[in-house]
Amino acid sequence: MLTKLVxxxxxxxxxxxxxxxxxxxxxxxxxxxxxSEPTQKxxxxxxxxxxxxxxxxxxxxxxxxxxxxxxxxxxxxxxxxDKDIGVIAITLVVDGTTLASTLLEEVAEEKDxxxxxxxxxxxxxxxxxxxxxxxxxxxxxxxxxxxYGKKLDEIPMMKNIxxxxxxxxxxxxxxxxxxxxxxxxxNVQYNLKIAAGVTGVMVSQMFPYLQTGQLKGLMSGxxxxxxxxxxxxxxxxxxxxxxxxxxxxxxxxxxxxxGNIAYFIQRxxxx
Amino acid sequence: MKRLVPLVLCFxxxxxxxITQFSPHPYxxxxxxxxxxxxxxxxxxxxxxxxxxxxxxxxxxIRRRADHWPYSYIVFAGLITMVIIxxxxxxxxxxxxxxxxxxxxxxxxxxxxLLAFFIASAAYRAFRARTTEATLLLVTxxxxxxxxxPVGDLIWNTIMSWTPWADQASAAxxxxxxxxxxxxxxxxxxxxxxGVISQSVxxxxxxxxxxxxxxx
Numbered sequence: 001m002l003t004k005l006v007x008x009x010x011x012x013x014x015x016x017x018x019x020x021x022x023x024x025x026x027x028x029x030x031x032x033x034x035x036s037e038p039t040q041k042x043x044x045x046x047x048x049x050x051x052x053x054x055x056x057x058x059x060x061x062x063x064x065x066x067x068x069x070x071x072x073x074x075x076x077x078x079x080x081x082d083k084d085i086g087v088i089a090i091t092l093v094v095d096g097t098t099l100a101s102t103l104l105e106e107v108a109e110e111k112d113x114x115x116x117x118x119x120x121x122x123x124x125x126x127x128x129x130x131x132x133x134x135x136x137x138x139x140x141x142x143x144x145x146x147x148y149g150k151k152l153d154e155i156p157m158m159k160n161i162x163x164x165x166x167x168x169x170x171x172x173x174x175x176x177x178x179x180x181x182x183x184x185x186x187n188v189q190y191n192l193k194i195a196a197g198v199t200g201v202m203v204s205q206m207f208p209y210l211q212t213g214q215l216k217g218l219m220s221g222x223x224x225x226x227x228x229x230x231x232x233x234x235x236x237x238x239x240x241x242x243x244x245x246x247x248x249x250x251x252x253x254x255x256x257x258x259g260n261i262a263y264f265i266q267r268x269x270x271x
Numbered sequence: 272m273k274r275l276v277p278l279v280l281c282f283x284x285x286x287x288x289x290i291t292q293f294s295p296h297p298y299x300x301x302x303x304x305x306x307x308x309x310x311x312x313x314x315x316x317x318x319x320x321x322x323x324x325x326x327x328x329x330x331x332x333i334r335r336r337a338d339h340w341p342y343s344y345i346v347f348a349g350l351i352t353m354v355i356i357x358x359x360x361x362x363x364x365x366x367x368x369x370x371x372x373x374x375x376x377x378x379x380x381x382x383x384x385l386l387a388f389f390i391a392s393a394a395y396r397a398f399r400a401r402t403t404e405a406t407l408l409l410v411t412x413x414x415x416x417x418x419x420x421p422v423g424d425l426i427w428n429t430i431m432s433w434t435p436w437a438d439q440a441s442a443a444x445x446x447x448x449x450x451x452x453x454x455x456x457x458x459x460x461x462x463x464x465x466g467v468i469s470q471s472v473x474x475x476x477x478x479x480x481x482x483x484x485x486x487x
Contacts, residue, residue: 010392017391031421034441063379095379097362098371127314133307141308148363200419207453208460223419246422248387253413255395260409263399 002269005262013255020251021244029243038210039227042171042195042217049168051084054161055096056170058178059103062095065175065199070099071225071238073173074107074198077119079232081111086157087119088167090143092128092178101147115148116155123147128181136164136190164192169216173197179206183214197224285475320417325350418444470478 046055057076061069080087091100104121113119121145125131134142139161140152144247152158160166170192172179179196186192193216198206200221209215219228222245225238284306291303329343356367400406417423418440427440436443473479 008395013392013395014388017388021387026333031425034424036441036445063376064383066376066380076277080364089328095375099376101363102368102372125311126313126318127311130307130310130314137304138308141304142311204448204452205449205456208456211449211453221419226421242421246420248391249416249420250422250426252391253393253416255391256409256413259395259398260400 002266003264006259006266007067016251016255017248020247024244024247025240029247030239031034031243031246033223033226033230033239033242033267035227035231036220036224037231038215038218038220039224039231040217041119042219042230042260043079043228045169045195045216046079046085047083047191049083049085052086053168054086054088054157054165054166055080056088056090058090058170058172058174059089059100060093060172060178061099061175061199062093062158063099066099066224067237068172068199068225068243069175069197070103071222071236071241072219072228073100073103074236075228075232075234075238076171076197077104077107078111078234078262081107081113081118084118088139088161090122091124092132092181093176094124094126094129097147097153097223103153116146116150117157120157121147122153128178129185132181132185133189135185136192138163164190167192169193169195171195174202175199177205179209183209187214197228274480274483277483278480282475282477285471289475322350411451414440414443415447418442418447 049055057073059069059073077087079085087104089100089104091097101121101123104119105115107113108115108119115121122139122144125142131142139158143152145151146155164170164186165256170182170186172182172194175197175198179198179202182194182196183194187194194214194219196206196215197219198221200223203218203220206215206218206220210218219225222238224243226242227238229236229238287302288306291299291306293399325346329346331337332340332343351366353370356364356370360367362368394412398409398412400409417427423444424440427443431439470479474482
């Protein structure tokens with residue numbers, strides 16, 4: 001019995017994980033979420049911006065990270081549109097273009113935001129470092145038109161925006177090391193304020209930048225998305241997923257504890 | 272000559288870009304802007320190079336009947352389909368968007384979702400308190416995992432209700448990330464940065480030439 005428990009067939013683990021995902025979804029479990037300091041900081045920063053400010057939102061992720069990062073994007077966009085803050089969206093990841101445009105259009109429709117007046121989607125250009133550096137000099141030198149082919153000169157929202165000097169903060173929603181590139185090239189070189197929303201596996205990488213103040217705020221994985229939804233008051237997929245995530249984490253913790261107990265009993269018997 | 276020209280170009284551009292970072296002169300600023308613009312033009316060529324390499328790799332696999340070679344046909348089918356639709360019609364074309372939303376997104380998301388199953392299985396097997404170091408890793412992992420989800424607060428509060436640390440699951444996670452994690456990360460960042468600086472100097476001075484190919 002103990003041997004079986006110590007070397008449990010991984011198919012049993014797979015079935016347990018599947019159940020830990022499906023059952024809470026069917027039961028619509030809802031757990032209270034407490035807000036972490038880095039998420040609160042980002043919310044407070046955006047909340048303190050006056051109407052007419054501009055933020056840049058980088059959709060630096062592909063479909064694999066879509067469930068974790070798109071709830072953050074939705075909550076942040078809703079907060080911006082509610083506060084009349086302009087959003088310039090871009091992506092450094094080629095996979096992110098369709099995801100970003102679809103999400104922007106969806107939230108814009110819900111909040112009656114107008115393309116070109118309340119938000120602009122610039123799309124993708126290859127060469128992340130060069131794109132970041134180039135926009136620091138002049139956004140138009142990198143993106144002559146927006147994603148839909150309209151010249152930047154003809155877009156009302158872009159009339160008074162030349163480079164990072166007119167952007168209040170950049171929020172990078174990232175599933176790779178783009179946040180570090182933004183910090184190194186846009187923050188250090190051009191003093192652009194940076195905040196981020198990253199996948200759970202990247203959170204530990206971001207803490208040195210939070211401590212130095214190079215990151216003004218941070219949404220950490222699906223927990224950060226749920227926290228931000230709570231702060232903005234628009235419960236969405238983030239809240240739904242974090243509840244499911246809770247049970248999977250709980251299952252893994254239980255499995256690790258049981259595995260260790262069985263391991264120690266077995267080792268004692270063998271000795 | 273074939274090797275000298277890239278070495279000289281690398282030296283000139285490297286030195287010039289370093290100078291632009293320290294000189295506020297308008298001419299220096301102009302040079303910096305021109306070089307960044309030039310780099311923007313060069314970037315798309317990397318995509319062309321990547322596509323050519325991809326085609327060469329999979330064509331070779333098919334020719335040599337390497338392991339799983341029939342899958343290379345699927346790579347070509349996907350590449351050709353997206354190029355035929357995407358290049359002339361653009362990324363806003365409904366067919367292109369449909370393919371992206373209904374083929375690439377679900378496949379990519381499914382592949383990533385499978386990780387949850389493998390991580391659970393691997394955690395069960397790997398997290399054993401065999402040594403002091405392994406025990407430290409195990410305890411840290413459990414604290415961060417519990418602090419990462421709302422149910423962690425409930426469990427922590429129940430177990431720790433009699434201690435002064437009740438209601439501190441998230442705080443414990445933050446402490447782990449803010450102290451041991453941050454110290455280790457900073458050490459890595461500093462180490463990597465120093466390595467990058469020394470490697471850059473070696474490349475600019477022509478001491479490190481492996482980027483030219485040929486192995487010397």
